[in-house]
Amino acid sequence: MKRILLMALLGLCLLPSLRAQGGEVSIVIDKQKFTLTLYDANQQVIKVYPVAVAVNYGNKERRGDHKTPEGTFAINELLNAKGLTHDFGGSIGVVKNAYGPWFLRLNVPGYRDIGIHGTPFPESIGSRSTEGCIRMTNEDIVDLKSRVKLGTKVTILPDPVQQ
Numbered sequence: 001m002k003r004i005l006l007m008a009l010l011g012l013c014l015l016p017s018l019r020a021q022g023g024e025v026s027i028v029i030d031k032q033k034f035t036l037t038l039y040d041a042n043q044q045v046i047k048v049y050p051v052a053v054a055v056n057y058g059n060k061e062r063r064g065d066h067k068t069p070e071g072t073f074a075i076n077e078l079l080n081a082k083g084l085t086h087d088f089g090g091s092i093g094v095v096k097n098a099y100g101p102w103f104l105r106l107n108v109p110g111y112r113d114i115g116i117h118g119t120p121f122p123e124s125i126g127s128r129s130t131e132g133c134i135r136m137t138n139e140d141i142v143d144l145k146s147r148v149k150l151g152t153k154v155t156i157l158p159d160p161v162q163q
Helices: 002-022 138-145
Strands: 026-030 035-039 045-050 071-080 085-087 094-096 102-106 115-117 128-130 153-156
Touching: 045 138, 071 115, 102 138, 115 138
Parallel strands: 026 153
Antiparallel strands: 026 035, 035 045, 071 102, 071 153, 085 094, 102 115
């Protein structure tokens, strides 16, 4: 009887955190602050992660402009990215595991290759260093992937107006 009562009390203590995890989450990416904030269904902050964004300021206009798109999108694929390569050109060249363990593809109209992903370059986090994607540490992308699902809303805030 004491054991059943103890289990019931523990369950009541855990209910608020289980409710928050069970609801819809959303993401807001702030390109100025280099942050990705995960919100619960009640718009309470679950976690803030540091990120890297595109080299150039402004909204994505064309392929190769090295800008991160702005607006509201959804995750439309949770891609296991282990082993994928990317040619960074220059002195770096082709890098295996270029996207870390996960690539969370976004439904950006006109672009199939924009997403949130890991990196072999953790020192780049907190900077403008990508070709358009949102880059996280591999540890953080694993954590984020465990908290989102297909259809999760992702809002990317606009850059400040550049003179």
